[in-house]
Amino acid sequence: MPAQPVIGVLALQGDVREHLVSLAECDVIARPVRRPEELAEVDGIVLPGGESTTMSRLLETFELLEPLRKRLADGLPAYGSCAGMILLAGTVVDGRPDQQQLAAVDMVVRRNAFGRQVDSFESELTVTGVDGGPVHAVFIRAPWVESVGDGVEVLARVPDIPASGAAAGRIVAVRQGSVLATAFHPELTGDERVHRLFVETVRAA
Ligand SMILES: NC(=O)CC[C@H](N)C(=O)O
Numbered sequence: 001m002p003a004q005p006v007i008g009v010l011a012l013q014g015d016v017r018e019h020l021v022s023l024a025e026c027d028v029i030a031r032p033v034r035r036p037e038e039l040a041e042v043d044g045i046v047l048p049g050g051e052s053t054t055m056s057r058l059l060e061t062f063e064l065l066e067p068l069r070k071r072l073a074d075g076l077p078a079y080g081s082c083a084g085m086i087l088l089a090g091t092v093v094d095g096r097p098d099q100q101q102l103a104a105v106d107m108v109v110r111r112n113a114f115g116r117q118v119d120s121f122e123s124e125l126t127v128t129g130v131d132g133g134p135v136h137a138v139f140i141r142a143p144w145v146e147s148v149g150d151g152v153e154v155l156a157r158v159p160d161i162p163a164s165g166a167a168a169g170r171i172v173a174v175r176q177g178s179v180l181a182t183a184f185h186p187e188l189t190g191d192e193r194v195h196r197l198f199v200e201t202v203r204a205a
Helices: 016-024 036-041 052-061 065-073 085-086 164-169 193-205
Strands: 005-008 027-032 045-049 078-080 089-093 105-110 120-125 133-141 144-148 154-158 173-177 179-182
Touching: 005 016, 016 027, 016 045, 016 193, 045 085, 045 133, 045 193, 052 065, 052 085, 065 179, 078 085, 078 193, 085 089, 085 105, 085 179, 105 173, 105 179, 164 173, 179 193
Parallel strands: 005 027, 005 045, 045 078, 078 179, 089 105
Antiparallel strands: 105 144, 120 133, 144 173, 154 173, 173 179
């Protein structure tokens, strides 16, 4: 691998720009990916936040679904935030019937899990692998992880404080091998530590 790994951001829909900006702070070459030829050139891929059903449909339209599945099956490191987490899951609860899964993480994810009254909220989260104190996590119509398989490491849960209500203890960040997923959006807060954790994974892969 070159000194600066090439990290792609799936650029079909969602907060692509924000991930490119975060990655640019991490000593990597960050590029948008819209075509199979572009996917073939990356050492890691970020699946942004946005709308997972739309992204799933566009993956098919842009003929990226099967190439991406294949690269993930071959071990391409990946990081998904929010909608990206949903796409990476093996199983989605409350997804659309035609929603495609990349099945790169053995987990069941509940879409729009936090409910309408708390569509968006923020929380201080301790994330395993991220040093230097809690991460300020922004959740926007976010999923949570209902359950994980044996090979999946839980990196963060919603803290058990009164304000978190029914969400307390829910899993919101995971890692399986070189695939990382968060229900929140570190690309929106100017804190690159989660992206750096992913970049370390890409460098180690
Ligand atoms: N902020 C987000 O990425 C929201 C995800 C969105 N609710 C979905 O189902 O895809």
